[in-house]
Amino acid sequence: MLKGKTVILGVCGGIAAYKAAALCSKLTQAGAQVHVIMTASAAKLVQPLTFQALSKNHVVVDTFDEHDPAVITHVDMADSADLVIIAPATANMLAKLAYGLADDMLSTTMLVTRAPILVAPAMNVHMYDHPTVQTNMATLVSRGVYFIDAAVGQLACGYVGKGRMAEPEQIVDVASRLLEQLQDRPLAGKRVLVTAGGTVERIDPVRYLTNDSSGKMGFAVAEAARDLGAEVTLVAGRTTGSVPAGVELIPVQSAQDMLEAVLERLDGTDIVVKAAAVADYRPEVQADRKIKKTEEALTLRLVKNPDILMEVGKRKKGQFVVGFAAETDHLEENAIGKLERKNCDLLVANDVTAEGAGFGTDTNIITIYGPDGFKMPLPLCTKREAADRLLRLIADRLDGAGIGQAQGVPGGESGGGRMP
Ligand code: CTP
Numbered sequence: 001m002l003k004g005k006t007v008i009l010g011v012c013g014g015i016a017a018y019k020a021a022a023l024c025s026k027l028t029q030a031g032a033q034v035h036v037i038m039t040a041s042a043a044k045l046v047q048p049l050t051f052q053a054l055s056k057n058h059v060v061v062d063t064f065d066e067h068d069p070a071v072i073t074h075v076d077m078a079d080s081a082d083l084v085i086i087a088p089a090t091a092n093m094l095a096k097l098a099y100g101l102a103d104d105m106l107s108t109t110m111l112v113t114r115a116p117i118l119v120a121p122a123m124n125v126h127m128y129d130h131p132t133v134q135t136n137m138a139t140l141v142s143r144g145v146y147f148i149d150a151a152v153g154q155l156a157c158g159y160v161g162k163g164r165m166a167e168p169e170q171i172v173d174v175a176s177r178l179l180e181q182l183q184d185r186p187l188a189g190k191r192v193l194v195t196a197g198g199t200v201e202r203i204d205p206v207r208y209l210t211n212d213s214s215g216k217m218g219f220a221v222a223e224a225a226r227d228l229g230a231e232v233t234l235v236a237g238r239t240t241g242s243v244p245a246g247v248e249l250i251p252v253q254s255a256q257d258m259l260e261a262v263l264e265r266l267d268g269t270d271i272v273v274k275a276a277a278v279a280d281y282r283p284e285v286q287a288d289r290k291i292k293k294t295e296e297a298l299t300l301r302l303v304k305n306p307d308i309l310m311e312v313g314k315r316k317k318g319q320f321v322v323g324f325a326a327e328t329d330h331l332e333e334n335a336i337g338k339l340e341r342k343n344c345d346l347l348v349a350n351d352v353t354a355e356g357a358g359f360g361t362d363t364n365i366i367t368i369y370g371p372d373g374f375k376m377p378l379p380l381c382t383k384r385e386a387a388d389r390l391l392r393l394i395a396d397r398l399d400g401a402g403i404g405q406a407q408g409v410p411g412g413e414s415g416g417g418r419m420p
Contacts, residue, residue, distance in 0.1 A: 001175075001176040001177075001180050001183075002027060002030040002031055002176055003030065003032070004033075005033070005082040006032070007027055007032045007033065007034050007082065007083050007085060007175070008036075008037060008077060008078075008083075008109065009023065009051075009084075009087070010036075010037050010038075010039075010084060010086035010087070010106040011036060011038045011086075011088070012041065012086065012088055012090040012093045013040070013041020013044065013090060014089075014090045014122045014123060014165070016087075016122040016156075016165035017038075017042045018046055019087075019165055019167075019168055020046070021050050022168040023085070023168035023171055024054045025054045027085075027175070028054060030172060034054075034057065035055065035058075035060075035077055035080075035081075036048075036055055037105050037106045038051065038060075038061045038106075039061070039090075039093070039104055039105075039106055040061060040104065043061050048061055060073060060077070060105050062105060074108045075112055078109045078110075078113035078115070079114075083115055083116055083118065083175060083179060084110070084115050085118045085119075085171060086106070086110075086120065087119075087122075087148075087166075087171055088121065088122035088123075089119045089121045090122070090123060091123050091127050091128075091133045091136075093107065094133060094137060095133075097110055097136075097145070098137075098139045099136075116146060116178060117144075117145045117146065118146045118147075118175055119145055119146065119147050120147075120148045120165050120166050120171055121147070121149075122150055123163050124163055125155060125162050128161075141245050142246070146178060150162050150163050150164055151164045151166055152164070185228055185229025186228055186229065186399075187229045187271075187391065187394075188229030189229070190231070190271060191230065191231050191268060191269045192222075192225040192230040192231070192233070192269070192271045192272075193233050193235065193262065193265055193266075193269045193272045194218050194221050194222045194225065194233070194272075194275060195218060195234075195236070195258060195262065195274050195275060195278075196213075196215040196217070196222070196234060196235070196237070196276055197213050197214070197276055198211040198212070198213035198215075198237050198238045198239075198276070198277045198278075198279070199237045199238070199252070199253065199255045199257075199258055199276065199305075200237060200253045201254055201255070201282035201283060201305075202254070202283070202286045203283050203287065203300065204286065204287035204290050205287075205289070205290060207290075207291070209279060210238050211279065211359075212277075212359040212360065213238070213239075213277035213359055214241065215236055215239025215240065215241065215276075216239075216240075216361075216362065216383050217324070217383050217386075217387070218234065218273075219234070219239070219241060219383075220384045220386070221273050221390065223244040224387035224390070224391045225271070225391050226244060226246050226247055227388075228391050230391075231248075232244075232246075232247045232248065233247070233248045234248065234249050235258055235261045235265075236249060236250070236252065236276075237252055237277075254279075254282065255279055255306060255308065256282075256305070256306065258278065259306050262311075262312060263311065263312075266312065266315060266319065269319055270319060270320065270398070271320045271398070272316075272321045272322065274308065274312070274321075274322065275324050278307075279305055280305055281303060281304055281305060282303060283300055283303075284301045284302065285301075310341070310342045310343075312342075313343030313344060316343070320345045320394055320398055321343070321345050322345060322346045322348065322390070322394065323338055323339065323342050323347045323348070325338050325347060325350075326350055326352045326358065327349060327350070327351055327352065328352060331349050331367070334349070335347050339369050339370075340371070345394075346369065346374075346393070346397070347369045347370075348368050348369075349369060350366045351365070356380045357380075362382055363380055363382055363383065364381070364382075365378070365379070365380050365381075366390075368389075368390060368393060
């Protein structure tokens, strides 16, 4: 995957800078065109000439070292990169990247580039654990930066702990897999709207009705869509767990809120996946003060909520609409009934009573139904795997239907994360 690719190798002033020389050599051997940017501190630890000899390219340390008058070096390098690897990345560089500082060649170039960035941190164990460093890394992950975790071992400062830079061979392997993963983007340019979690229907300011949905299936769909290149908006009710990085989150409470959030975004959306567990009923009256226990019995009258999926099915203009059905009995009959009634393009059904399926679990057993008698049962797998299969099926069907992308949609940002 690295053959013929232009890679910027950013080297910061950590003692692991010496390992970056081996990394530079291995990237070059793998066929990449490597352009090295060093910080001034890195250049104190290893001579730029070492990297020049290994990469066969000019090494840049100073932002104002403009050796080609035809171009602005940091913009030119940023634009030409297929991938950036920062190894080693110091705590200082992570902070600069998280806050958008541009006071050296590497941080300046990082603000310009649109290429994926893979970071291999290396530092003292306490520095690595410091909440500021951890927060900066989390910020960068949320913006789509990829990380290779530091390894545990003997550190240059004498400590044994987490902070060693990953080995050059591992970084090359991860870089190659990352490029492969980023090429596989059948949903690039598509806008996906996912709903997740249970809705919250207020009784009074301190009490509400909800359901067992954890939102995990919706989160998995959002994450899979993001990884396949889509731009994803997640309308989420009550959920547990963390929202996938690189996804726009619209938090909502009631079914009514969710309906408004979805309908507002329907134009310009290519694919709608309704994985949320929407309450069918809400209290007719929502008390604006806490209800006191003055009565011996209390009757709560419920009224029907709008059916969001049905509304989307009625109004869709070219959008690909996917519904979910969590059933306890008559799975196929109910699923096909909902598919037709709600005018869906696909319907994902699961029997919530089956072992390994349903609310709160990390796995699911789903069957996907289509209007043309289409039926695709999947074996027990993680919700993430099931979501990936579903999104790939949607991508195939979109291709078949020849549906174009929404107007004015930029290419989807890929999500960052920790690379194994
Ligand atoms: N749904 C919705 N709005 C509702 C109820 C359901 O958008 N008020 C959507 C869900 O997000 C899901 C699909 O409709 O994608 C099926 O939901 P489900 O609760 O299984 O079906 P219901 O239509 O509510 O039917 P029933 O409760 O009778 O099974």
